[in-house]
Amino acid sequence: MIWLLFLALAALALAPLGLTLLRPPRAKGRHDADLALYRAQLAELEREREAGRLDEPAFAAARTEVQRRLLAAPTQEASPRAGRGAATLAAGLFLIPALGLGLYIWHGAPDVPAAPYVERAAAAARDDALLDQLRARLAMTPPQSEGARQGWLLLGNAERARGRLDAAVEAFARVLVIRPDPGIAAELVELHIQRGDTNAASGLLVEALRQAPADPRLRYLSGLLEARAGRPQNARSVWQALLADSPADAPWRALLERELQGLP
Template sequence: MIWLLFLVLAALALAPLGLTLLRPPPAKGRHEADLALYRAQLAELEREHAAGRMDNGAFTAARTEVQRRVLAAPADATGAAGGRGAAVLMAGLFLIPAVGVGLYIWHGAPGVPAAPYVERAAAAERDDALLAQLRARLSLMPPQSEGARQGWLLLGNAERNRGRLDAAAEAFTRVLAIRPEPGIAAELVELHIQRGDNDAASALLGASLRQAPSDPRLRYLSGLLEARAGRPQNARSVWQALLADTPADAPWRPILERELQGLP
């Protein structure tokens, strides 16, 4: 059964960590390290005193202080606790995969096979065919009609969701050409930024802000472009002005505050 194989593989993967936990700890603990340091300090004091670089009073006071630290050094108490901790961790290492497999068998569907690559490829082909049909219909519509605008908007969202940013940017450009709108402009600016075309993003952002200077999303993107261009002071100025105009309960206010805090 496949889940039993998963359990065996998990145990094999965790075995090196388990062996590490079972390995005996090194002999030198914190207490012994402290004592070694203090012994070295005492030896150094004796050398300084013997060489005449420290008088008797200073030598006696310093030696007494080091001896006091030796007596006050806490003894190691990690032996038994470390053994118990290692045992607990060892149990957890093997119980967690076993419990996970048990829960999967109980609540999951181990008998259901994963979707093979052929099925995923067929689904992608169907999506391509649907988008091709949409493009064909758009070519027959009046270019400036509301139907064409909605069609290009649908196509742009579909292409962006599939990771085809260039095709998505082309579709949103057509939407914006039919009727300018700050929200669509912001979508296209973000696409340009994701594509790495900051020049196109900056040009579109400037034109859009002239039409909608108070749009918060466009103002935020303006600061983002300034920050990415290596101009943090400009970004700070833009975002601080936006923050001053942002209501206290605005959902984007925490994001804006984090961005401001992250500026150098």
């Protein structure tokens, strides 16, 4: 049944294309326009005769004249481009659904059951309950303890994974208050950039670089902020300096080279 449904949806999506192929071609060029005009004149003469406004001799003479003009109209060869276009459309009627089906069989996972909304809502409710429990435990934990730091770090990662960037920023900021850490500062700077708060990211980055000026991630983020602020020359200087200080096997060298190539 599922494959029949897919085929029905594909047929519905391609119906306008099929109608285009079946629809008579519109007049194109002088020749086709003349033919359409002469045929319309013949049809009009037939209606005039049936209505009694033309007698038989007058109708025959007028029809002969229109037919003479029709035969005298210059012929025109069919456009090969139009023929290729129709052939392409006809091939698309078959190739598009076939390609889609092939890609689904290749990369899809038809055996994986769908996740109904009810199940996803229940999973989200369970996650909310767990995070509420974590917040409740943090409220009873000494605020400057290592346990509080680990708890806020766990909460920040969970909130970021769920796309709740404001809550993640608050959690990572609490981690930094307990103990400064260049890695956590870099996480928080990235979150500020994702939220579009470049001012907060810049202020935090300046303080973090003062504490750890050689940290490669912080230096990369410094160049990223310069690029986002419309200062590509400053970004290039920061990234080139970082690239020069990076070991040959540093995993971030490829990223830096791509970023440098993308600068205007």
